[in-house]
Each structure stands twice: as structure tokens, then as C-alpha cells.
Amino acid sequence: MPNTKINEAAVTGGNPDYQVTVPVDVLEDDGTTAKVRIEGCGIHVRQGHIHNVPSTAIHR
Secondary structure, three states: OOOEEEEOHHHHOOOHHHOOEEEEEEEEEOOOEEEEEEOOOOOOOOOOOEEEEEHHHOEO
16 A cells, blocks of 8 residues: 555646545655646545646645
């Protein structure tokens, strides 16, 4: 299980108070934008999907 996670709001742009934190694998990170693969399921994101998110959205 990855030890990095993001809030779904980083992908959906929604209100982070109404979304969950999901584990991710970081595939690429240039310090500004990170490409992540979702490793769990949330309300709006599903396992295996790949998204670009701000690097600051990644929590360890």
C-alpha cells in the first residue's frame, strides 16, 4: 500500500470538506505537477485511474 495520498478535491476541484483522502502512487513529479495513479477508491475517483494534480496536493 502506498504511503502517499491526496484529497479527491485535487482531481475534481470540489470542496475538500466533502471529499475523501485516497492513497496514490506518484508516477512523476516535477515539483509543480504530479502524475498519480489512484490506489484506492473514493467517492469520485477509482482505483487504477491516472490523474495530474498539483505537487502540493500530495501528502506523505
